[in-house]
Amino acid sequence: MIIRSHEHYMQQALKEASYAYEEDEVPIGAVIVCNNQIIAKGYNQVERLKDVTAHAEMIAITSAANFLGSKFLEQCTMYITIEPCLMCATALYWSRMGTLVYGSSEPKFGYSRHSGVLHPSTQVVSGILENECGNLMRSFFQAKRK
Numbered sequence: 747m748i749i750r751s752h753e754h755y756m757q758q759a760l761k762e763a764s765y766a767y768e769e770d771e772v773p774i775g776a777v778i779v780c781n782n783q784i785i786a787k788g789y790n791q792v793e794r795l796k797d798v799t800a801h802a803e804m805i806a807i808t809s810a811a812n813f814l815g816s817k818f819l820e821q822c823t824m825y826i827t828i829e830p831c832l833m834c835a836t837a838l839y840w841s842r843m844g845t846l847v848y849g850s851s852e853p854k855f856g857y858s859r860h861s862g863v864l865h866p867s868t869q870v871v872s873g874i875l876e877n878e879c880g881n882l883m884r885s886f887f888q889a890k891r892k
Contacts, residue, residue: 748782752847755779755825756875759849762789762802763827763882769794773882776802776826778810778819785822786810802826803834807841818842820867827879829856829872835863847871849879 755777762775766789778786788805792798803826811817823845830838830848835857838846842865851872857863864870 750782752825752871752874755784755823756827756847756849756879758784758787759825759827760875760878760882762787763879766790766802767882767886773886774802774826774828776806776824778806778822778824780810780814780819780822785813799833801831801834803830804837807837807843811841820844823847825874827875828852828883829858831855832857832860832863835860838868839863839865843868845869845871847874849874850876850883 758777759775762777763773766775767773771790771793775789776787777784786806786809788802788809790802791800791805803824806824807819810819810822819841821844824838824843825847827849829850829852846864846868
């Protein structure tokens with residue numbers, strides 16, 4: 747069995763984020779890994795689906811739960827390009843996500859502004875490919891401001 751690095755899986759999340767960027771969605775992407783296998787992917791589709799809950803994380807959580815046939819994802823790791831918002835962090839809590847790995851912090855809307863949101867057993871790793879993840883977001887919003 748090949749064990750991949752956090753950087754490898756974050757690259758896959760960045761690929762998902764690029765799909766969102768191409769569709770003029772806020773470029774956030776997510777992948778969920780279980781036993782060193784990507785079992786779910788998602789990217790923001792809020793505009794496309796006209797659904798404020800269609801965040802990358804929510805789409806990936808639903809896909810992973812369907813794949814595993816379980817609402818609990820304790821054995822899984824989510825890789826997300828940007829720190830999750832409060833809604834998505836709460837979904838991570840209820841899914842009991844084993845590990846959360848994110849790239850760039852989100853100072854305005856990130857969950858870390860609120861204490862105790864994630865499940866106590868969820869491990870958190872941040873700053874993986876932080877520059878690449880943050881640059882994609884900055885590029886998107888700079889283009890919107892022109």
